[in-house]
Amino acid sequence: MPKIHDHLIQVQKRLAQALRQSQRASDGAQLLAVSKTKPAADVREAYAAGQRRFGENYLQEALEKQQQLADLDIEWHFIGPIQSNKTRLIAENFDWVHSVDRLKIAQRLNDQRPAEMAPINICLQVNLDREESKTGVFLDEVAALVESVSELPHICVRGLMAIPAPRKARDEQQQALQPMADVLAQLQSQYPQLDTLSMGMSGDLEAAIAAGSTMVRVGTDIFGARS
Ligand SMILES: *Cc1c(COP(=O)(O)O)cnc(C)c1O
Numbered sequence: 001m002p003k004i005h006d007h008l009i010q011v012q013k014r015l016a017q018a019l020r021q022s023q024r025a026s027d028g029a030q031l032l033a034v035s036k037t038k039p040a041a042d043v044r045e046a047y048a049a050g051q052r053r054f055g056e057n058y059l060q061e062a063l064e065k066q067q068q069l070a071d072l073d074i075e076w077h078f079i080g081p082i083q084s085n086k087t088r089l090i091a092e093n094f095d096w097v098h099s100v101d102r103l104k105i106a107q108r109l110n111d112q113r114p115a116e117m118a119p120i121n122i123c124l125q126v127n128l129d130r131e132e133s134k135t136g137v138f139l140d141e142v143a144a145l146v147e148s149v150s151e152l153p154h155i156c157v158r159g160l161m162a163i164p165a166p167r168k169a170r171d172e173q174q175q176a177l178q179p180m181a182d183v184l185a186q187l188q189s190q191y192p193q194l195d196t197l198s199m200g201m202s203g204d205l206e207a208a209i210a211a212g213s214t215m216v217r218v219g220t221d222i223f224g225a226r227s
Pocket of ligand 1: 036057080163201218221
């Protein structure tokens with residue numbers, strides 16, 4: 001049984017220290033706990049330790065956990081690849097989606113968001129290293145996609161998300177992520193609702209905070225390795 005409570009406190013400390021070292025406000029970044037492949041009991045344990053935001057990658061698994069955890073006040077984030085035939089269940093069951101990589105997906109989420117719910121918050125996923133194996137738009141395509149998506153009334157476009165190719169050295173990690181912050185800053189004058197840079201995981205949290213991340217997505221260092 002992993003000591004989720006202790007791990008969570010360790011990650012919160014790392015986050016606070018990284019913010020201090022970058023001379024950023026102590027509330028300048030939020031922690032998203034990534035609970036994919038982990039049982040509902042683990043989410044409940046993290047919740048008992050104060051964690052409220054959870055990220056899931058696989059829709060069916062997420063829906064099952066949501067049912068088991070319906071008594072908790074959790075903010076659910078969908079962070080996995082999106083097939084267009086799955087958008088309705090995502091639109092109906094999540095507060096945030098980090099992995100929107102094309103207009104068609106945004107349009108479907110918009111059309112399928114129930115009218116009585118607040119607009120769904122989305123980040124546009126960027127394929128930062130232009131890897132063929134990864135989804136996401138290229139950085140030079142982001143502005144055009146933001147323009148189209150910002151017209152959709154049941155969506156609130158909040159920012160950008162990336163999963164960079166792994167790098168060991170911290171300054172290389174930071175360098176790779178920096179263009180995300182630059183592009184977001186350029187867009188912010190026209191789209192003030194853009195306040196989110198979703199980047200940084202267990203292995204590059206510090207570099208991501210130095211590069212301006214406002215939401216780190218941490219799985220392994222909270223819940224333990226995934227089998
Ligand atoms: C699994 C996953 C994470 C968490 O990664 P860790 O290395 O376990 O912290 C973050 N973001 C996305 C999109 C993921 O799929």
